[in-house]
Amino acid sequence: MDTIFFQTEAEFREWLEQQHAQMQELWVGFYKKSTAKPGISYGQAVDQALCFGWIDGIRKTIDVESYMIRFTPRKPRSIWSAVNLKRAGELVELGLMHASGLKTYQERDPDKAQLYSYENDKRALVDSYEAQFRENPAAWDFFQAQPPYYKKVASFWVMSAKKEETRLKRLATLIEDSAQGRRLAQVTYQAAKNATSENGEDSR
Incomplete structure (x- = not known):
């Protein structure tokens, strides 16, 4: 190219x-x-x-x-x-x-603009989570090679969970999928919309 x-x-x-x-x-x-x-x-x-x-x-x-x-x-x-x-x-x-x-x-579409409200809050992994992510070089390199929107939505999906236990489970899923060279199945536009709501913790 x-x-x-x-x-x-x-x-x-x-x-x-x-x-x-x-x-x-x-x-x-x-x-x-x-x-x-x-x-x-x-x-x-x-x-x-x-x-x-x-x-x-x-x-x-x-x-x-x-x-x-x-x-x-x-x-x-x-x-x-x-x-x-x-x-x-x-x-x-x-x-x-x-x-x-x-x-x-x-x-x-003005209605769709709100879909990225995650950019205003919880848009990045906290330092301890990023450090854990970096411990797996293959996973981290794959994640860093992804488009900006994916990285932001994926990070928000992890950080938006109310419970620490859920956040760690989501982080583990993100690292595992990244290490396998695939994007999170959960991170779709609909998932991003759901993640901005106040209820509905993911069990993974």
């Missing part, structure tokens, strides 16, 4: 202006901060993608210095994360949204 390392936001924006309506995907390359190599940041790339109705997805390692993320056009009526929804609104106010991005933003 071809990967492009953009040096600036302007370069990525120019590519999107020319290709956003024709292309179905783009792998954008990023250098890790520790390399000190120049290039567009992840946040800058997401901003420009939002401006044209695109969204980030799968992340893959290239080498010890870099990684790549797949960007694609957002599907109609897809679910917006709370973070992207807020940022898109800011980009609209700044006058940076392209017509295609504005159309995608305006056609979003």
Whole structure:
């Protein structure tokens, strides 16, 4: 697959202006901060993608210095994360949204926006849970290679349980499934919605 390392936001924006309506995907390359190599940041790339109705997805390692993320056009009526929804609104106010991005933003389903309310609370594993996760390198590497939305929903699924016993069981399930190279069966959009309710602990 071809990967492009953009040096600036302007370069990525120019590519999107020319290709956003024709292309179905783009792998954008990023250098890790520790390399000190120049290039567009992840946040800058997401901003420009939002401006044209695109969204980030799968992340893959290239080498010890870099990684790549797949960007694609957002599907109609897809679910917006709370973070992207807020940022898109800011980009609209700044006058940076392209017509295609504005159309995608305006056609979003407001009811589905609440589905990602987990981003406002309990969105990350506590340090002790993350440390336990890292003890299984295969599981941790698989988890880190997943799209941002999956990692957030999976983390919320673990942390949203009321009882410590349930949280630990869910963490064990997440680690086990990740070690086997598979995503949690429980983490579906419906499961995420159920996890935000006050009742219904998972027995696993």
